[in-house]
């Protein structure tokens with residue numbers, strides 16, 4: 001067989017292993033969390049008082065993967081029992097009403113999307129669940145995406161056991177944020193067990209990747225520098241394991257497309273730039289209007305003036321010119337100061353506070369993303385369209 005035959009598709013052994021739907025058989029550095037979750041579920045299974053569990057940790061710390069892994073094991077343990085496992089992603093079911101309707105439907109009670117108040121649905125669910133002696137585990141993933149309002153229904157769900165005679169329920173709530181202190185009272189009254197998922201270190205990410213590549217890549221298709229680099233880049237992104245795995249997948253695809261024999265550092269760097277660019281585009285696209293106008297101001301200045309940075313006064317002036325051009329009512333300077341900080345923390349601009357002697361404190365602002373990346377995104381916004389024929393020079 002020719003050399004070419006071998007180099008074709010030689011990189012990956014099984015690409016699926018790198019997709020987000022894949023549940024790994026082994027979760028390095030999550031032993032403690034697995035043990036805690038298993039402990040709660042198995043004691044409840046033995047007819048003890050059920051507990052709720054709250055899981056906290058940043059994006060990509062393995063919360064979803066770990067809970068799913070434990071639930072799979074639980075299904076084995078519970079094979080001879082009457083139980084139900086219900087997994088709800090609150091990114092899709094983002095109101096209390098939707099969550100409860102979903103639960104009601106799970107127990108064969110159809111509820112109209114509109115019209116029924118949540119406490120009526122809650123009563124229905126309670127009645128349905130309690131018709132049998134069973135153990136129900138409800139997993140609320142991405143719980144922080146729930147639109148909270150003042151609705152207490154979900155908190156009622158967490159306390160439902162005291163109102164049940166036959167059935168028992170454990171709710172596992174998964175959140176990307178530690179709850180605010182206002183929720184402290186509510187939390188302690190729930191008596192839920194809290195499990196924290198700490199951020200992964202670079203070494204831990206290396207272990208996770210090493211485990212994964214054995215299945216995903218063909219033998220010797222990865223240069224030794226690849227895993228450490230993916231781990232290091234993901235560490236800068238809050239130790240997000242998903243980012244680390246995405247980098248591997250994309251680097252592998254780039255290597256494949258360029259018919260390389262091995263994935264090397266360069267492929268990872270290209271992949272990283274692409275992923276960063278995609279996330280920048282996503283952020284810019286979904287920003288509110290005045291964030292976009294402000295970012296456009298910095299973009300215009302960068303494009304038409306040959307300077308590295310601009311002082312805040314210049315940017316505000318430009319912003320007001322653009323608002324004028326667009327027929328939008330400008331925000332107050334106080335509000336703009338906040339917006340500058342927000343764009344800075346989104347890493348779209350750099351805003352450095354400097355002391356300019358008798359002129360006092362000001363901020364030096366520069367664009368932190370490529371002009372050619374964000375300009376099309378900004379100008380594609382219907383409300384900003386006419387900026388494409390705006391020119392600073394014409395103003396002077």
Ligand SMILES: Nc1ncnc2c1ncn2[C@@H]1O[C@H](COP(=O)(O)OP(=O)(O)O)[C@@H](O)[C@H]1O
Pocket residue numbers: 019020022023024026027028029030057058059060061062063064065066208241242245
């Ligand atoms: N300890 C681990 N071992 C193996 N893979 C992991 C581990 N932690 C996270 N992952 C993987 O990283 C990705 C992100 O994990 P996920 O559980 O979705 O994070 P979270 O829900 O905390 O945002 C998934 O592909 C998951 O399989």
Ligand SMILES: [Mg+2]
Pocket residue numbers: 063064065141142
């Ligand atoms: Mg998750």
